Amino acid sequence: MRTLCSSTLIGEFFVIGFAGLVAMKDPDLSMATVWTVSGIAMFLCVLLCGLVTRPGGVALGWALQIALIASGFIVPMMFFLGVVFAALWWASVHYGRKVDEAKARFAAQADSSTPDAA
Numbered sequence: 346m347r348t349l350c351s352s353t354l355i356g357e358f359f360v361i362g363f364a365g366l367v368a369m370k371d372p373d374l375s376m377a378t379v380w381t382v383s384g385i386a387m388f389l390c391v392l393l394c395g396l397v398t399r400p401g402g403v404a405l406g407w408a409l410q411i412a413l414i415a416s417g418f419i420v421p422m423m424f425f426l427g428v429v430f431a432a433l434w435w436a437s438v439h440y441g442r443k444v445d446e447a448k449a450r451f452a453a454q455a456d457s458s459t460p461d462a463a
Contacts, residue, residue, distance in 0.1 A: 346397065350406065357409070364426075410430060
């Protein structure tokens with residue numbers, strides 16, 4: 346699960362950075378505000394890569410997905426990209442868990458089929 350979720354989060358890292366560049370064109374927003382919010386979100390993406398397998402990591406990932414969708418109020422294209430990344434996040438979590446279960450099953454079968462060398 347970690348690999349799939351981390352890949353999604355790194356993709357989000359870049360999308361958030363590009364959205365920050367677009368948001369800078371809004372005359373109502375200061376550059377400091379845009380890059381503070383974008384920087385925190387980008388930092389969370391990288392941080393979550395390491396925390397995704399820990400308790401609460403997936404929930405924090407969902408919170409980030411909601412924030413990404415909500416950023417569409419500033420950069421309208423982010424409504425679409427937020428939904429796309431939320432779908433990717435769901436797929437990463439869902440299929441990542443299935444892969445982890447399959448790996449554990451195969452490892453258990455391999456352990457039980459190897460003869461003891463004692």
